[in-house]
Amino acid sequence: MSDPQRPRASLRTAVVWDVLEEALNRRVEATGRKTLDVLDTGGGSGNFAVPVARLGHRVTVVDPSPNALFALERRIAEADVADRVRGVQGDIHDLFDVVERGGFDAVLCHGVLEYVEDPAEGVRHAVEALRPDGVLSLLAAGLGGAVLARALAGHFNQALRALTDPAGRWGDADPVPRRFTAEQLTETVEAAGVEVGAVHGVRVFADLVPGVLVDTEPGALDALNRLEAAAAELPAFHSVATQLHVLGQKRG
Known part of the structure; x- marks a missing residue:
């Protein structure tokens, strides 16, 4: 299943979504449960929560912005997944005031660490929300x-x-x-008790290519997406990526 949020926005989400979907599928196989409990911290209006819910999983979105949560309500209603997504106001530092500790099969922490006072504490809280062997998906500015x-x-x-x-x-x-380097993120994640499975460079080329080329050149968008996917896991490109994605598993 490809990211439903095409076309231009896919340049920002395609690599992360493809990796995340595969990780969730592996988690389904490992647990024997078709429906997972997923936490999306800083999930905003549901860019990832809605596609995850469409896979059949239950998603809790925690975000400090009432406006973002209001937009989330509209979006999940339009996507007909309101029964599988709930939004609560809060942030990563006060996470356990609003959600259960150790209650989730996967935690998404996307675009959060850039804005918190203590990134290491934020990662620790994200990991503490996971069940043993749960999946952590971390996305931060490079x-x-x-x-x-x-x-x-x-x-x-x-x-x-x-x-x-x-x-x-x-x-x-x-x-x-x-902003972070790949080394800073992996060290922080490992210190919080997560075994890093993969690091991806996100938007390696997309932010450098003039939009007019992508929008007017036939086949350019698909070609650029393929290029992004091919470069994402190559360490040589991590140092020039706009964002960095770390995928890992909580040590049991």
């Missing part, structure tokens, strides 16, 4: 992609600042509070 993008735009001082800044920020106007 340092190298930001440096490359600023340099290609001619903002060389900003590129240098991002490269040398402890948080990976290119300036005071940078909308992303924190």
Whole structure:
């Protein structure tokens, strides 16, 4: 099953979705249960929650934004999965005020670590929400992609600042509070008790290619998606990816 959120948005989600769907299928086989309990922290309006629910799983979305949760309600109603998705207001640091500790087969932590005060604590909470051998899907902003993008735009001082800044920020106007290297993410995940299965570079090329080429050139979108998928697992491209995806399993 491919990501239903085509076409342009698929450049941002296709690699992660394909990997996540495969991991959920393996979890189904391992547990013998067709329906899994999935937690989507920072899940917003349901970009991943809805496709996961369409697979037949129960999804709890935790997000601090009332507006995002309102949009989630509309979206799950339109997708006819309201019986399998529930949204609750909260964040990763206060996670167990709103969900059960150790109650989930999979936890999605996408686009969260960039914005929290203590990323390591955020990862620990995500892992503590998992059942033994549960799946962790972690997606966060990559340092190298930001440096490359600023340099290609001619903002060389900003590129240098991002490269040398402890948080990976290119300036005071940078909308992303924190970025990571693949090594930083894997070390944090492993320290929280997760065995890393794979690391993927996400949006290696998509953010660098002019949109007009993708939108007007016949077959360009599919070709770019194939290129992204081919490069995603190659370590050589992790250092220039806009986002980094870490997939792992909680140690039993």
